[in-house]
Amino acid sequence: MAGRKEVAAALVAFFLLPTLAWRASAQEPNTLSLGTFHSPKGIGLCLETQQESSSFDSLDIIVDMFGILRGEYSSPGIKATYYRNIILRQFESDGCQADLYAGPGVTAGYVRDIHEPFSAVAGMAGVIGGRFSFNSKRVVICLEAGMDLALELNRNNRFRNINLTLYKSGILHTFYPQIRLLYRLK
Secondary structure, three states: OOOHHHHHHHHHHHHHHHHHHHHOOOOOOOEEEEEEEEEOOEEEEEEEEEEEOOEEEEEEEEEEOOOOOOOOOOOOEEEEEEEEEEEEEEEEEOOEEEEEEEEEEEEEEEEEEOOEEEEEEEEEEEEEEEEEEEOOOOEEEEEEEEEEEEEEEEEEOOOOEEEEEEOHHHHHOOOOOEEEEEEEOO
């Protein structure tokens, strides 16, 4: 069971890092999309804004499913990830647009890791993917691979101390597919 200090640290990291990163792009968005996140890593909600044609921002709030699908654990974690995606290449045809993108980001949450209890996690993130727009560019599908290079803070009850370690799942599960299904509101 997590201590109060760990839970407080996780909540601060969970809300503070993505909020600061999201506020870094203070311009009024040209487009705004809302949708869902689907992956063996977890499920959740996502928000995407685009201020300029060469980049876009995405924020994912994910229910972390580590070990749940294999039946190892019964309770999921929660994580937020913000990416600043840079469009590397664009393709257009009749009624469809495709973008190849990659970008850095930040992540924070309260999740499980390989052979670890629940931990507060915070660090850098990265993504590479393809974004496809259909139906007058209202329906958007993103196919991605994402990595979390983060540190985790957890309590070791056996030795009665706090451990700061590398978040192993963030690196080992890099190539688990991530699919974001979005609807462009404006």
